[in-house]
Amino acid sequence: MFSSHLTPWRNLCSAFSTMGELLRDGLQFLRTISRSRAALTAEILFLRKQLAYYQDHRIRPRRLRDASRLCLLFWSRLFDWQAALVVVKTSTFIRWHRKGFRLYWRWKSRGGRPSLPKEIRQLIARMVRENVTWGEERIAAELLLKLGIRVSPRTVRRYMPTDVGPGKRVPSQRWMTFVRNHAQAIVACDFFIVVTASFRVLYVFVLLEVGTRRIAHFNVTAHPTATWTLQQFREVMMHEQSYRFVLHDRDRIYSSELDSALQAMHLKILKTPFQAPQANAFCERLIGTVRRECLDFLIPLNDGHLRSLLKEWVTHYNRGRPHASLGPGIPDLRAGQQRAKLCGHHVPIDQQVVTKAILGGLHHEYSLERRAA
Secondary structure, three states: OOOOOOOHHHHHHHHHHHHHHHHHHHHHHHHHHOOOHHHHHHHHHHHHHHHHHHHHOOOOOOOOOHHHHHHHHHHHHHOOOOOOOOOOOHHHHHHHHHHHHHHHHHHHOOOOOOOOOHHHHHHHHHHHHHOOOOOHHHHHHHHHHHHOOOOOHHHHHHOOOHHHOOOOOOOOOOHHHHHHHOHHHEEEEEEEEEEOOOOOEEEEEEEEEOOOOOEEEEEEEOOOOHHHHHHHHHHHHOOOOOOOEEEEOOOOOOOHHHHHHHHHOOOEEEEOOOOOHHHHHHHHHHHHHHHHHHHOOOOOOOHHHHHHHHHHHHHHHHHOOOEHHHOOEOOOOOOOOOOOOOOOOOOOOOEEEEEEEEHHHOEEEEEEEEOOO
């Protein structure tokens, strides 16, 4: 009876069936009250004769539904039911009664505190994922003092996501958090290859400022060595004093001697994990941009030709190409160059749009110029 393993849909159907049967019995009870006492007594005797016939022939009744059991329990409270009970034993009927009361009090005491709104639960999960060193007390204090939301630390712990629980959270900040915090002081470097028209393999070295997305340096060689690579760093680092970290992968060209020389320049080496290109995602994205916007459309003839192509494209990349990661913005604004003022959906009357072709018309740069008087 009243199985606790029913699905929500079956529970809903059972509730409607029970209410319907109780309603029918109530209407029948109201109609019966208006009848005479002699008619009711005769009907009772008439029904008992039929019931005695089924008992004499030992006809087994069908199994009662939960709705029928609840109706019998309800109507049994209005008269002495023990003499009228014939379909089941008295102990069974009492067991139904006790089980019904247990379910009733379980439903009545289901209570507890209401759950937090969905947006607050999502905010707690977001704060846990974005701040790996925070516990429930820190999050509860942040919600109270900064956002005016009073939630106890116990409640915060209840809604903390399990995939970043205490046993799964790292003891320090994430790699991407470190990169964002020190982006202005990090330069990332990498090599990629280019095949010329004569099928000669050339190596291109790029050095990228992570914070500004500016290409600080590039060069081309057919035979990259650790000494040649160190010279590329010297051409940049001697003039820049703001760099503190150099990010590179574990290619053998970055030898221990090269790292020692960089450390002598007061630079700290950040090596990416093995087979983890996403750890150097800024350079990997830059290389993909070089190929999609330049080298996939042009075939260099030799190293000099490749160097001249890349020089023009790098100038466009630094000074004329918008970067979404900057807001959008331009990494290296030239002296006197400013962002254009917003003027709606029209060009200012006293100015005109001028175009500059890049790489023979592969790309174009647009700017405003004052009209001649």
